[in-house]
Amino acid sequence: MKFLLVLLAYLAIIRMSLATNCVAVGSFRQSKDPTCQKYFTCNVILDIYFIKTDLSCGTFMKFNPTTQQCDYTSVCIDxxxxxxxxxxxxxxxxxxxxxxxxxxxxxxxxxxxxxxxxxxxxxxxxx
Known part of the structure; x- marks a missing residue:
């Protein structure tokens, strides 16, 4: 019974953070970010739920949507x-x-x- 309550609480937390704009696993640029430093990752939990995590590149770095990584030489395409x-x-x-x-x-x-x-x-x- 205790396990079921923990599982339900965990699923409730996951549901609150479900990513509405995640349709595939990977890293993606945030649109309308003129600095091109912001991006998000999408991961799958329990093979059915997408979880979105908002991230930002380090100082002087930009997110490269082609390589899906932060780097110093990326051209901002915003x-x-x-x-x-x-x-x-x-x-x-x-x-x-x-x-x-x-x-x-x-x-x-x-x-x-x-x-x-x-x-x-x-x-x-x-x-």
Whole structure:
């Protein structure tokens, strides 16, 4: 009985911190952060619940959405989609290989576009 009460209390705490914007496991940039230092991680608990953790990069570091890590050389993409046509595709300045990029920036949204990092299709690449 005691175990069941502890389990129910634990699940209640998890439910309070469930991430409404987590749909996959990984690290993701916080949108509308002009410093590009804020990001969040999404993890799965009990194989069904996503848990979101808000984090921030260290001093002078930015979150690189391509590598999903903080680094000193990342280019902030927060404003890349400002004044772009809908669904615009742009080169990823943080691509690991600048000669043949395997990722690109996709502008999404209808009125307030925001940048997302997308993978190039295997057949076409982005070179």
């Amino acid at each position: 404003s890349f989609c400002d004044n772009q046509p809908p669904l615009q595709k742009l080169p990823d300045p943080n691509a690991l290989n600048q000669t043949c990029r395997h990722t690109y920036i996709q502008c999404k949204g209808i009125t307030n576009q925001y940048p997302t990092i997308e993978q190039c299709p295997l057949a076409s690449g982005c070179c």
